[in-house]
Amino acid sequence: DAGVIQSPRHEVTEMGQEVTLRCKPISGHDYLFWYRQTMMRGLELLIYFNNNVPIDDSGMPEDRFSAKMPNASFSTLKIQPSEPRDSAVYFCASSLAGRNYGYTFGSGTRLTVV
Amino acid sequence: AQSVTQLGSHVSVSEGALVLLRCNYSSSVPPYLFWYVQYPNQGLQLLLKYTTGATLVKGINGFEAEFKKSETSFHLTKPSAHMSDAAEYFCAVSDRPLSGGSYIPTFGRGTSLIVHP
Numbered sequence: 001d002a003g004v005i006q007s008p009r010h011e012v013t014e015m016g017q018e019v020t021l022r023c024k025p026i027s028g029h030d031y032l033f034w035y036r037q038t039m040m041r042g043l044e045l046l047i048y049f050n051n052n053v054p055i056d057d058s059g060m061p062e063d064r065f066s067a068k069m070p071n072a073s074f075s076t077l078k079i080q081p082s083e084p085r086d087s088a089v090y091f092c093a094s095s096l097a098g099r100n101y102g103y104t105f106g107s108g109t110r111l112t113v114v
Numbered sequence: 115a116q117s118v119t120q121l122g123s124h125v126s127v128s129e130g131a132l133v134l135l136r137c138n139y140s141s142s143v144p145p146y147l148f149w150y151v152q153y154p155n156q157g158l159q160l161l162l163k164y165t166t167g168a169t170l171v172k173g174i175n176g177f178e179a180e181f182k183k184s185e186t187s188f189h190l191t192k193p194s195a196h197m198s199d200a201a202e203y204f205c206a207v208s209d210r211p212l213s214g215g216s217y218i219p220t221f222g223r224g225t226s227l228i229v230h231p
Contacts, residue, residue: 004157043204043221091157102148103219105157
């Protein structure tokens with residue numbers, strides 16, 4: 001398996017623009033997580049899905065953030081409108097249900113909002 | 115609520131020296147404990163995990179960690195550091211079980227391991 005695939009790797013956008021981050025989880029994994037990593041706050045869980053259904057989005061910072069998982073092999077995280085404070089590395093991770101499994105993380109998308 | 119404290123944002127060792135990265139946690143129930151490693155410009159990779167059973171856990175790349183309930187600690191060690199071990203290391207704890215036996219970990223702030231020649 002190619003692992004968790006995220007695109008793009010880098011995104012630079014202007015304040016006010018819409019940004020869409022994409023994630024393809026490992027085939028067969030039934031949990032998908034979106035994390036944000038910043039120097040100030042470390043790793044923060046934004047939202048997670050189970051079998052394509054959003055379960056907990058309490059970590060989503062504002063209504064400007066939204067996430068979808070239309071099928072088992074694809075998820076998006078959208079920021080509209082983007083702001084400079086959204087600049088961070090966004091990670092997607094997937095996991096197989098069961099106590100003995102860790103997460104598999106993607107390589108992340110480095111977002112810079114100018 | 116669970117929390118994780120990693121002592122020292124940076125740890126510097128010489129190549130061949132012992133590596134010790136400290137992690138303490140708080141949890142109201144027996145937790146699952148994890149160490150992840152993040153190399154530059156990459157995602158986190160699972161190094162090792164403790165769920166139940168033997169408290170000394172061996173992971174990849176020669177790392178191991180010991181769960182000490184009385185000290186609420188899960189320190190990561192490696193007898194001899196290599197230059198390739200230079201990376202960011204994250205301790206994580208989970209006492210939030212999900213349906214199907216999965217979980218959500220809370221991550222520490224990370225410790226940057228620097229290895230000198």
